[in-house]
Amino acid sequence: MAATRRSTEDDSRTRSALLDAAQQLMVEEGYAAVTTRRLAAASGLNKALVYYYFGTMDDLFIALFRRGAERSLEREADALTGPQPLWALWDRLRERTSNELTVELVALANHRKALRAEITEFSRRFREMQLARIGEALAGYGVDPEEWPVAAVVVTMAGVARFLLMEEAIDVRIGHPQAVELVERFIRSLEGERITSAARAG
Amino acid sequence: MAATRRSTEDDSRTRSALLDAAQQLMVEEGYAAVTTRRLAAASGLNKALVYYYFGTMDDLFIALFRRGAERSLEREADALTGPQPLWALWDRLRERTSNELTVELVALANHRKALRAEITEFSRRFREMQLARIGEALAGYGVDPEEWPVAAVVVTMAGVARFLLMEEAIDVRIGHPQAVELVERFIRSLEGERITSAARAG
DNA sequence: GTCTATAGCTGGATAGAC
């Protein structure tokens, strides 16, 4: 291959290292900290390599989002095929790990058109996948779709989970245990107690 | 008063104009667009006045947040003393106006300690006020606090509302109508149909 | 594929005239 700009699918060691550095900077210090200078410093690589691999900072952000989103969509789809799809969805929604990055990217996307379009597309794919999996589960439990439409269940769970994470980030937790209990009571009424993978294995 | 730095309580015309410009820039282009140069350009004032009135950009952001939060807390407290507190809360939570600004400020607060502390304090005051007002309302309706703890109701409504606004901002609306209907069915079961102020007046 | 060097701009902040 000639020494031309690499494609998105490419994942050389250098490219991955740059994305890793970008991810860490973004999570720890916010998107404003993700600059060519700081990427170079954090990865031990050269400033100019950012442009060699990504073209512009915009493309770097898109590549970073896409890498995380693809991994996450796959893993979530897997998790929702297990024996307790509602518990699995709830637990994944409440994970801080991949969520912090998402929050920064969404804020950043407010003024980056291309990134925004990418996030929109993936969000829809996530939602459709969740609706399919959870829809099957609710039907299997014999839930009345008039009383509990799958879309309402999924969006409400996602909304509460995201909101709790956002408030936790600014040390506001008033009412959180009660909200968690409300959701978990609903889940428990359909799937019983949460069975952790550790418990299943043991 | 001598020509020294003005206090937060002060609201000269120039100071207000700078805050107005900051607010507009932030809502329309994100917090990264709020710079001294652009504030000056947008308000027709001089760059250096930002430092005269606010000291640092950090203080400007805090002043901007505080101005909006104080207004908003007052107005919300008023709204929740009306005849339909749940409808009032829900409608206010779903308003886009003051919410866009909040989202930007919260993102910005990730790496601005002082701003974050300010947002934390106000968020708690909001929550406490909501719990007091909605708590009274639910008790008045004879709602079983074991089944529907006031904290769970308030946090869930806030979470769903905020999430819908965030997704709308990136053009994702899958399942939104169903989620809205789920919440509004609950409210309707307690307060009946929403009575708009227009309808009350007429 | 990785580096140095540099252009050209924009940022926060201050000094000091008026």
Next chain:
DNA sequence: GTCTATCCAGCTATAGAC
């Protein structure tokens, strides 16, 4: 209270040597 002038740091991006 408002302005000009200015400092210096940091930013994106490109050219071109190796």
